[in-house]
Amino acid sequence: MSKADYPYPEDEFDAISPDAPTGVHRAPRSAWSRWWPFVVVLVVVPVLAYGAVAYLSRTGDLPLSGGSSQGQGEEVGPTEDPVVEDGTGEEPGTEGEAPEAEPTTEAPQPVLSTPVAVLNGARVSGLAGRVADELEAAGFTAVSPDNATGTVPAQSTIYIASEDLRPTADLVASTVGVDTIEVSPQQAGAGISLVLVTDPDA
Template identity: 75%
Template sequence: MSKADYPYPEDEFDAISPDAPTGVHRAPRSAWSRWWPFLVVLLVVPVLAYGAVEYLSRTGDLPQSGGGTSQEQPEVPAEEDATGGEGDGTEAPEGEAEAPVPEATTPAPEPVLTTPVAVLNGARVSGLAGRVADELTAAGFTDVTPDNATTALPAESTVYVASEDLRPTADLVAATTGVPTVEVAPDRADGGIVVLLVTDPDA
């Protein structure tokens, strides 16, 4: 209702003091006054949250995803250097020399079973050379020839070998035939090994 439509005459209550407010409307607020509380929340809350997380992580009370709080794992001491000798019980006592490392030995030469072996019968026992030759063949020798002796006979049955390099092979021949004597004699070994029998080794 406007003042022109007011039907009653003005009285003392209609008089307006110049010092009195003319209405209940407030002055318009600035944009800053409306937004600054939100800006404070946006800035202060993350800072407080970050500080809380840092504090809890340092004190070990930060909750874990599986429940409970994080606890520092006990440190496992690193193993002592094996070469240092501390605490491993392998250090040699002071003043005691370490045991020398044995040098690698050269393996003994193996018998050569393809070496020619002649078995000569000088004992006048029928079939002796053939029987002894069969024993050598059964032992693995591949070139064995039985025959009769035509040269001077030694005092006892002997295995003659052409060189010292064939000694392992001659030793195997002697062990197989039962002849105890082995002699290096190139002139009687015929370039290989000769078993000269003057008695029957099995007799």
């Protein structure tokens, strides 16, 4: 309805005050009133966040990326039990343990292929041959009987070329019954020499 079509006369309620706003629209707002909330968010919120981070970092409660607080992320290594010495110089747990036995070395064995010369210096016929047969029966494989020449010892003697032939000479001595063994490369030759000045079986 337009003002021209209004059928009633004007009264005091239709009079418009010169100070009253006309129309239903509000006065336009200033630029500051529109932007100050954003300024508050951009300035105040970072300042508060910085203050909170600084406070938490001083107190040590700042959470780390792994979800745990500072001071709790350090790994604690396993602790070893201290070794208690009892003054004996032995480590704990060794009491009652038997000492390890030293490895035993086998005794040298006689070498039956060693050349053995049986020399008859007793002037007993067939003595060297008979003793040589006894050695061959004991397992010796290189026995040669012969007569002794030159100077003979005071008693029946077994001569060896070196000390490593002693186990073999001991077997010769026990087989024929001669106890004297001497190291003499000159008398023994390449192996063992048995000089008989008496008959061992007599």
